[in-house]
Amino acid sequence: MSSELVVAVAQMTSIDDVDANLMQIEALLEDIFKSHKPRLVGFPENCLYMRVKEGEKIHGFPLDHEAFHKVAALAKKYDTHLHLGSVPLQLEGHLYNSSVLVTPKGEVKSTYQKLHLFDIHLEGQKPIRESDVFRHGQRPSVIEVDGWKIGETICYDIRFAELFSQYARKEVDLIMVPAAFLVKTGEAHWEILLRARAIESQSYLMASAQGGTHQGINGGVRETYGHSLIIDPWGAIIGQVEKRSIGYSVMTLTKERIDGVRRQIPMKYHRRLPVA
Template sequence: MRVAVYQARTGIDPEANARDLTDAVRKAAGGGAAMLFTPEMSGLLDRDRGRASRNLCSEADDPVLAAIREAAKQAGIWVHLGSLALAGERGDGRLVNRGFVVDDAGAIRARYDKIHLFDVDLPTGESWRESAAYAPGERPALADTPAGMLGLSVCYDLRFPDLYRTLTDAGAALLAIPAAFTVPTGEAHWHILLRARAIEAGVFVVAAAQSGRHEDGRETYGHSLVVDPWGRVLLDMGGEVGVAFAELDLAQVDEVRSRLPAIRHRRPIPAPILS
């Protein structure tokens, strides 16, 4: 099974971003991929909230989502659209950070709203408060795709293994972890955590990432990865923007789990006894 990964440097103009995404869809299909994976915030990356608000839409009206659905249909390829910022979903005015699985007929097969929000102060002086603008999601999500049963997540979710335990207990053989990781956290933790998520349950991990210095001034880490169930890195895109390919041997999931069946050894853990 061949998959494609789009490493992006998403900007502040959704129309330009949609053109880049649809071009990636065509390149992925032309390269023989059954499915394309794109990063978090594929449609708009803009930390100027006033300017960004003028480009935010509901799911029904989002032009990037519409463009991807049409491109997937025209190219005959599935797309995991890592996430979009969407407005008008909640009464409190907060946004949602939502990922989509789009099939080769352009239909939406699954949605997932990012559960864990990035509220941190980094040693570099960077401060991020996603919860000031975004509402957290409430439910995990799975999708049956040509690349296997796919568990959905977004970026900061990577640090919460209980989410991936829930997804793999429910049958996920492949985890999508689209991201816009900062450079300091990426350099320290990106490869380690992605390999750990693959190893814990014997699954493939596909992590499409944002990369480089963006129009809004932020810098993201890049290094979109594909990791196999034994924790081997099949693809590392470094810092370059573009489309790359990886071959997934889906039989490896059962093979690795038969050799090291940790997923079958999971047990409920009660609260500790305090002595």
């Protein structure tokens, strides 16, 4: 078990072209590993495919898709874990918004399916209904990297504290929050929600985001908020991508910081479940 974990949040501007997105991933990794050696690199929601033209059919990825073979080769090349924040994954005949972990040995694992699907209607904008395409996930997920316990979420999950409370009770060290936040909601809620979840979970958060203007090869344009963040268990921002475009941030996380925060405010001994 390692007392430190070097991590990188990778921010992308993905589009509806898998090859173009793979090129972004490859270029980001090349840039990151010029001067850093993270053991975990987190990519955002919709990292391999982002629907840009509204209503366009989303074709799911099976786990033996060629794109995963290419990512696996990169994980082996750099001897690191690559966390694909979400891809449209075909599982048992159904489509899920799913996280995929690729190990340094090139193993490809479906690890978490998004629990809370984004069905909303902002004023002045068309409704968005993620549940028209995807099935709901059914359970939380804790993965392990070098002895670090890592809870998984995707984007809209950030608004539901009960999921993070489950991870807090499991005493995870880090929670992944890959996202593709809209600009309007990002400006209002992104940072405050992430910092609150880190504080109440007393764990690190890695929030790799989509950011910028997404020009679809089949037409359509989307805007995402970006501002990828790494937040410590005290709620402090320790790494960020300030621009709304492709970029990354690398930080070293320590068990000492987690233990120090939990020792000062021992929430695990104080937590009570309210009686309805």
